[in-house]
Amino acid sequence: MEKQTVLITGANKGIGFECARQLLNAGYHVFLGSRDEQRGAKAVEQLKQEGLTNVELVLLSVTDEESVQKAYEQILASAGSLDVLINNAGIPGGFPQQASNTPDSTFREVFEVNLFGVARVVRILMPLLSKSSNPRIVNVTSDLGSLTLHNDPTWEHYQAKTSVYGPSKSALNAYTVALAHELNGKVKVNMINPGYTNTEFNNNQGPKSVEDGAKPIVEYAMIGPDGPTGKYMSDYGQSPW
Template sequence: MQTVLITGANRSIGLETAKKLSEKGLFIYLGSRDLAKGEAVVKDLAEKGFKNMKAVEIDVTSPDSVSKARDLIEKEQGKLDILINNAGILGVQPQTAEATAVENIREVFETNFFGAITVTQAFLELLKKSDRPRISNITSGLGSLTLHTDPQWKYYHVKNAAYGPSKSALNAYTIVLAYELRELPFKVNVIDPGYTATDFNHHSGPGSIESAATFIVKHTLTDEDGPTGQFFSNDIEDETGISPW
């Protein structure tokens, strides 16, 4: 049975992704900063028929927390097949380039960028023990520099000084990581689930959580001939789903 770690998975898109992967027969480590909340979610899901899940405490901004999560998974599984770096924060609003405090920008980067790197580096050795290792970094269309410079883009006027740039940085890191792992059976991609109605954005997005999770699963469970170092977006209206960087 393949094993998956999803950070920030106790609610919203992360939770729906966990459910869909569980239905496909994978074992899910449901990552949550608050273990009690994660365990409550797993208990509720178990009562609904989801048996192959376990909550794991992981705060991506805490190297010690990440290390403990890695040790637990290594002890129980000996390897990890799929890592989905889903944990993220929006940060204080509004986020103007002129006035947003540096500490507020740094806080967003700590979770969305440095947190994803901390988790990835901690779990790389376990992923290398898998026959089909996959790393999916969950990004946003707001991380696309190309789209942000196109006045015809439907979200052109949605600008911020912390959230979008943190995702642009994550995209850039993913390109480098995919390149470094290119000779191994890794598939390393960034996936934008699209502008989705969640608590994260006060349910302002037009997309559904189910559609977002389905898209993440599709571009995570790729075969050996699948792409690596690519940017997929659920908001791109063509069959490839490939977004400009």
């Protein structure tokens, strides 16, 4: 069987980097997406020093159409197809985020990465995914995108209201549902919440290790042809919408 291929956006650090490590250990060929060449090259070198050599740097800024197109061309030339796309790149947008006074520019900046960037990467890379016998897309989301949880005063993160970041993930979830419905199982599309993980993203405040945060993402990246689609999942199971 040919080696499975995966592109991970925003993979030079944090959960994306750990996903790359775990999938390399599982025998995948990893295209490590990074918008910064120096940081991306450092990440690739670190993995290779660990003996994980089936990794290739892809310079990729999800907000730049030309950059994504070049990534498509690189993967096409290198592998000819793509089995898995993990849309991991995301930004929080700075805090605090008060709904009454967050500027338009913050909304545009965050949605450009967290929603439009995902849609852009999917649109441009879909021809590569269509060449796989079992294509999968994993969109990395957050439980801060759950409107149900945000309306539950007993939820442990009930006070963690954000005017931009959470809504960007709610919108990503809605987009993912539409995408999964359109593709109708021909491409498995799921949204995965890694949980409150200890990364630079949250100033290393999360109690969860990156290894544990990456696990549900990797699990859904590796599902078989009979796997689920259109699901909003966390390590505890189905996430409430």
